[in-house]
Each structure stands twice: as C-alpha cells, then as structure tokens.
Amino acid sequence: MNEIIIASHNEGKVKEFRSMLKQFDVSVVSLRDLDFHDEIEETGSTFEENASIKAETISAHFHQPVIADDSGLVIDALDGRPGVFSARYAGEDKNDDANMDKVLYELKSVHESERTAQFVSVLAIAIPGKETTIVKGTCEGIISQEKIGEHGFGYDPVFYVPSLKKTMAQLEPSQKNQISHRANALKKLREQWSEIF
Ligand SMILES: O=P(O)(O)OP(=O)(O)OP(=O)(O)OC[C@H]1O[C@@H](n2cnc3c(O)ncnc32)[C@H](O)[C@@H]1O
Numbered sequence: 583m584n585e586i587i588i589a590s591h592n593e594g595k596v597k598e599f600r601s602m603l604k605q606f607d608v609s610v611v612s613l614r615d616l617d618f619h620d621e622i623e624e625t626g627s628t629f630e631e632n633a634s635i636k637a638e639t640i641s642a643h644f645h646q647p648v649i650a651d652d653s654g655l656v657i658d659a660l661d662g663r664p665g666v667f668s669a670r671y672a673g674e675d676k677n678d679d680a681n682m683d684k685v686l687y688e689l690k691s692v693h694e695s696e697r698t699a700q701f702v703s704v705l706a707i708a709i710p711g712k713e714t715t716i717v718k719g720t721c722e723g724i725i726s727q728e729k730i731g732e733h734g735f736g737y738d739p740v741f742y743v744p745s746l747k748k749t750m751a752q753l754e755p756s757q758k759n760q761i762s763h764r765a766n767a768l769k770k771l772r773e774q775w776s777e778i779f
C-alpha cells in the first residue's frame with residue numbers, strides 16, 4: 583500500500599482527508615504524525631500556486647508522495663474575497679470566529695439573494711521525480727445571517743447549503759464529506775489516481 587503525507591497544519595482538514603481517503607488504497611500520514619511544525623509560507627496569489635508550494639515543499643523535505651489542499655471561501659458580493667486569504671481574513675493570527683464575524687459584518691446589508699458563495703478546494707499531488715498534479719473541487723452555498731452548527735471547522739457555520747437546508751456545520755461529518763468542495767476535488771483525483779501513481 584502507498585503511503586501519502588497530508589501537507590496541512592489544519593487538523594480539521596486532516597480529519598476529513600483521513601476519512602475520505604479510506605476509499606483509496608493508501609495509508610495517510612499527517613504533518614503532526616511526522617512532528618513537522620514549521621509554517622510553509624503561502625506566497626502565491628492563487629489556490630493552485632499555494633497548493634503546489636505546500637505539496638512540493640513537503641515532498642522535497644520527506645522524499646515521499648504528498649497531497650496538499652489550498653482552499654477558501656469565495657463570496658460573490660465581496661468580489662471573491664476572502665479567497666486565498668480565507669485563513670487570515672481578520673488578521674495574521676488564524677481565528678475562525680473573527681473571520682466569520684468579519685464576513686457577516688461586510689454582508690450586513692446584503693440581501694439573501696445576493697449572498698451567494700463558493701467553497702473552493704484545490705489539491706496538489708507532488709510525487710518525487712514527477713510533475714505535480716492539480717485538481718479542483720467546489721461547493722455552492724449562501725452566506726447565512728448568523729453562525730449555526732457545531733461540526734466542521736473554519737467558515738462552516740456561516741455556509742448554508744440550500745439543497746440540504748442546513749449550514750455545513752450542521753451536517754454530520756459523513757454528510758459534509760459527500761458534498762463538500764474537498765470531496766468533489768477528491769472525486770476528480772480518484773479518476774486520475776492510477777495515472778498519477
Ligand atoms: O494551509 P494549511 O496548513 O493546510 O491549513 P490552513 O487552515 O491555513 O488552510 P488554507 O491555507 O488552505 O486556508 C483555507 C481556509 O479556508 C477555510 N476553509 C477551507 N476549507 C474549509 C471547509 O471545508 N470548511 C470551512 N472553512 C474552510 C478555513 O478558514 C481555512 O483556514
């Protein structure tokens with residue numbers, strides 16, 4: 583069985599990958615498992631660039647196959663913000679509550695019909711000696727008026743999924759993992775899996 587490193591310091595993401603990658607023939611190792619705690623500077627201006635930077639940095643360090651995820655919330659009424667700045671939208675210290683408060687404040691006077699948004703997940707798969715592969719998954723939603731729900735991480739409490747009539751944070755983890763941006767990206771990766779490895 584192949585071993586793959588998930589190049590993320592976000593334990594919420596790592597948990598989702600561990601669960602969703604069960605359907606693939608791989609064993610998953612996290613940066614925490616490897617005792618790797620250095621921040622990787624996300625200097626790119628796109629999800630694709632940042633995912634590649636994270637995957638290639640870790641692959642070069644450990645000489646092993648790596649999946650990295652660069653993701654975020656793209657809000658139409660905010661011209662795509664917070665986008666690649668989603669993790670630190672309210673300041674350098676990562677703080678999910680402050681980030682959501684900022685988004686809710688900025689959308690205070692925006693009517694429901696204009697609160698459309700997209701979660702985006704771009705995965706970069708870096709394997710020593712091979713070209714990096716990129717796949718992208720999205721999930722459509724509406725920014726709610728308040729935070730609702732206890733599951734998930736990040737912006738999940740303010741991301742309402744119309745088809746399920748719940749915020750992402752009200753979904754059981756197994757439900758989120760069927761419809762999320764990250765799940766949709768992994769579906770695309772699955773189609774290419776045998777060519778990549
Ligand atoms: O870079 P790594 O170490 O993977 O962890 P991170 O949290 O910094 O991850 P990103 O740089 O990709 O920033 C993405 C941010 O977008 C948000 N986000 C991404 N996926 C999400 C999801 O499934 N649900 C809610 N928020 C999400 C969340 O706030 C993340 O911190």
Ligand SMILES: [Mg+2]
Pocket residue numbers: 624669
């Ligand atoms: Mg990050």
